Amino acid sequence: MGSVRNNKKAIAVFILPAAILFIVIIIVPIFMSAYYSLLNWDGMTTGKFIGFQNYVNLFTDPSVNFMKTLWDAIILAVFSVFIQLPISLGLALVLAKGIKGERFFLSVFFIPVLISSVVIGQLWLKIYNPNYGLLNAFLKAVGLSKWVHTWLGDEKTALMAVIVPILWQFIGYHMLLLYAGVKSVPKELTEAAKIDGATSWQISWNVIIPQIKPVIRMCIIFAVVGSFKTFDMIYVLTNGGPAHASEVPSTLMISLIFGRNQYGFGSAVAIIIIALCFIFAIGIRRVFKVEED
Amino acid sequence: MKKKILSIALCLTMTAGILAGCGAKKDSDSGDKKTLTMWSIATEADNMHSSYLKAIEEYEKAHPDYKIKFETFENQAYKTKIKSAVAANELPDIFFTFGGGFSEPFAKSGKVVELDKYYEKYKDLLPEAALKNQTYDGKLYGSTFTTPVSMMFYNKAIFKKNNIEVPKTYDELLNAVKVLKKAGITPISTSVKDTWVLGMLHDGLTLKSAGPTKLQNALLKKDGQSYNDPDMLQSAKDVVELKKAGAFEDGATGLSNDEAVQPFLDGKAAMFFTGSWLGGDVNNKSYNKDDFGVAPIPVVNDKNATLGDFMGGASDTLMVAKSSKNKEVACEAAFEIAKNISKNAYLEGVAIPAWKIDYDDSKVAGMTKEIAGYTTKAHSFTLWFDTLLQAEDANKYLELLEQLYTGGITPEQYVKAMADQLDSTK
Numbered sequence: 001m002g003s004v005r006n007n008k009k010a011i012a013v014f015i016l017p018a019a020i021l022f023i024v025i026i027i028v029p030i031f032m033s034a035y036y037s038l039l040n041w042d043g044m045t046t047g048k049f050i051g052f053q054n055y056v057n058l059f060t061d062p063s064v065n066f067m068k069t070l071w072d073a074i075i076l077a078v079f080s081v082f083i084q085l086p087i088s089l090g091l092a093l094v095l096a097k098g099i100k101g102e103r104f105f106l107s108v109f110f111i112p113v114l115i116s117s118v119v120i121g122q123l124w125l126k127i128y129n130p131n132y133g134l135l136n137a138f139l140k141a142v143g144l145s146k147w148v149h150t151w152l153g154d155e156k157t158a159l160m161a162v163i164v165p166i167l168w169q170f171i172g173y174h175m176l177l178l179y180a181g182v183k184s185v186p187k188e189l190t191e192a193a194k195i196d197g198a199t200s201w202q203i204s205w206n207v208i209i210p211q212i213k214p215v216i217r218m219c220i221i222f223a224v225v226g227s228f229k230t231f232d233m234i235y236v237l238t239n240g241g242p243a244h245a246s247e248v249p250s251t252l253m254i255s256l257i258f259g260r261n262q263y264g265f266g267s268a269v270a271i272i273i274i275a276l277c278f279i280f281a282i283g284i285r286r287v288f289k290v291e292e293d
Numbered sequence: 294m295k296k297k298i299l300s301i302a303l304c305l306t307m308t309a310g311i312l313a314g315c316g317a318k319k320d321s322d323s324g325d326k327k328t329l330t331m332w333s334i335a336t337e338a339d340n341m342h343s344s345y346l347k348a349i350e351e352y353e354k355a356h357p358d359y360k361i362k363f364e365t366f367e368n369q370a371y372k373t374k375i376k377s378a379v380a381a382n383e384l385p386d387i388f389f390t391f392g393g394g395f396s397e398p399f400a401k402s403g404k405v406v407e408l409d410k411y412y413e414k415y416k417d418l419l420p421e422a423a424l425k426n427q428t429y430d431g432k433l434y435g436s437t438f439t440t441p442v443s444m445m446f447y448n449k450a451i452f453k454k455n456n457i458e459v460p461k462t463y464d465e466l467l468n469a470v471k472v473l474k475k476a477g478i479t480p481i482s483t484s485v486k487d488t489w490v491l492g493m494l495h496d497g498l499t500l501k502s503a504g505p506t507k508l509q510n511a512l513l514k515k516d517g518q519s520y521n522d523p524d525m526l527q528s529a530k531d532v533v534e535l536k537k538a539g540a541f542e543d544g545a546t547g548l549s550n551d552e553a554v555q556p557f558l559d560g561k562a563a564m565f566f567t568g569s570w571l572g573g574d575v576n577n578k579s580y581n582k583d584d585f586g587v588a589p590i591p592v593v594n595d596k597n598a599t600l601g602d603f604m605g606g607a608s609d610t611l612m613v614a615k616s617s618k619n620k621e622v623a624c625e626a627a628f629e630i631a632k633n634i635s636k637n638a639y640l641e642g643v644a645i646p647a648w649k650i651d652y653d654d655s656k657v658a659g660m661t662k663e664i665a666g667y668t669t670k671a672h673s674f675t676l677w678f679d680t681l682l683q684a685e686d687a688n689k690y691l692e693l694l695e696q697l698y699t700g701g702i703t704p705e706q707y708v709k710a711m712a713d714q715l716d717s718t719k
Contacts (some may be wrong), residue, residue, distance in 0.1 A: 150543065
């Protein structure tokens with residue numbers, strides 16, 4: 001066994017299939033998109049090379065309003081980090097303490113992650129339905145008819161209405177990661193703190209959370225990057241509408257490429273999404289490193 | 294032990310899957326029949342589905358050497374799929390597409406076959422006027438089968454109960470809306486989330502305000518006709534006026550087409566403006582089809598337009614890919630199958646035929662025959678905005694219409710923005 005691990009040729013042979021797949025499916029398309037983003041191309045006829053004009057248009061063309069989509073993604077990222085993650089962390093801490101029915105609750109909270117986004121989207125469409133939806137029916141029942149809304153059809157509420165299911169969907173995912181982190185904190189540490197007279201709140205705050213910082217860092221990266229590339233739920237619920245009120249970069253990309261036949265322009269959006277995800281992932285890593293030093 | 298059983302079960306299902314895959318492949322290879330692949334949006338949920346199946350069956354019977362492999366996709370997803378297929382040159386032999394601006398890049402890309410010489414044979418059965426939307430730069434690129442048009446569907450029972458005559462002019466329509474609103478009935482059900490549904494009403498009113506020539510010139514950017522014109526402004530104002538009068542239900546911005554149609558079919562809304570295909574749904578899906586009536590969209594300005602001007606036309610198209618291995622046969626099949634679909638869809642009462650009726654149609658369902666009666670006497674056909682316009686303009690148009698509805702822009706700003714958009718892509 002050891003000899004195989006030291007054999008460079010063997011390593012190469014074993015890595016090769018995955019490496020080829022990775023290059024062909026991920027790396028090559030990124031470079032192809034980068035090239036397409038420099039073209040004025042409808043996706044069918046031959047494209048015309050126009051340099052960085054697509055990127056310039058992206059930030060100057062008012063009919064595209066790319067900054068608004070970025071802003072929406074940032075709002076989603078902020079909500080994910082400051083609302084979704086604390087809830088996940090809270091659940092993880094409580095569950096990891098070994099309450100009754102720990103496994104049961106773990107599974108229940110994780111179910112939304114397992115269900116397809118399209119199914120969840122359909123579910124929430126029914127909740128938000130202006131005529132017979134659960135939400136409006138509830139508001140009417142408790143005498144808050146004033147608050148009844150066309151949640152997904154109103155420019156003022158559409159963005160919040162799509163953010164709520166997205167947050168809800170991934171609470172379980174982050175909870176599971178954090179739960180695993182909390183469970184791996186050595187028992188000696190918490191027990192020592194307990195002997196010193198720490199309350200369970202103090203144990204969580206001063207012992208467990210510092211210990212699981214790497215996991216929290218990972219969760220924040222996932223939450224932020226996920227916010228910038230979020231697509232499926234918004235596509236199902238509003239498709240970016242009404243009047244771009246809930247548009248994010250990825251839905252804009254789809255509507256540019258397949259709605260308006262601007263393949264080159266859409267590719268520019270794709271490249272910016274990739275770049276932003278990289279920048280944020282690396283940036284968050286840096287911030288945490290600085291704190292550790 | 295449990296794990297072991299599970300893993301064995303998984304192995305078995307996987308092997309079964311692989312074997313099943315092999316088996317299926319073998320089947321399709323067997324026999325000397327040549328296969329033509331055909332794509333369309335007539336999924337099982339589509340009311341044209343059985344017309345397609347029958348048409349293909351009839352074709353296969355008449356051409357025993359060929360087999361049609363029929364594949365269907367959901368409408369919205371198909372629009373994406375077909376564009377990618379053209380880009381990647383992976384088109385099937387015959388494929389469904391939409392006429393007008395949507396397919397213009399396909400024709401320009403040089404990946405679909407010009408059909409002029411195949412059309413010669415069918416000239417007597419399929420009028421050349423019906424193929425306007427499949428013709429690009431004077432060359433024919435597709436065959437067609439049905440002539441959908443925008444109509445005003447209404448609930449006879451509700452109209453009778455409230456003593457309302459079927460509106461023939463916009464003022465009568467507005468009046469009817471006010472009466473119905475007072476009686477506590479949703480006057481017009483529509484979807485703004487699927488903005489094309491509202492477009493059916495808006496396009497119709499615009500046509501009935503500006504007339505076919507002016508409207509087509511504006512949309513096709515001909516003769517210097519601008520969209521920023523008092524006649525276009527009038528229809529935009531009318532939509533806003535109808536909304537203010539409470540014509541549409543409150544949640545229309547959040548409803549999809551399906552969610553908007555249902556209240557109408559259930560008799561909870563009085564009117565629905567959409568394409569003639571709803572006639573098929575009324576025949577098949579409503580509880581009491583005798584309650585429903587159909588009429589042309591009311592006239593806004595009788596100096597420019599009449600009840601006989603229609604929004605719509607033969608947009609459904611079959612095209613043939615240049616990459617097809619059996620091009621000659623496929624081109625002929627595109628016409629033969631289109632002819633069969635035209636006949637079957639009409640006989641089933643789900644669509645208005647584009648081909649001449651050379652068969653017995655006495656059993657066709659009432660509403661469909663009624664619409665066919667209107668279209669045979671039509672003065673003009675103008676394709677819907679979002680089909681006639683090229684993709685970028687069409688997209689912007691739907692967006693602006695949505696904003697007009699929600700009050701984000703005024704009718705004046707709307708026509709100005711439309712004119713600017715059309716100018717920018719001239």
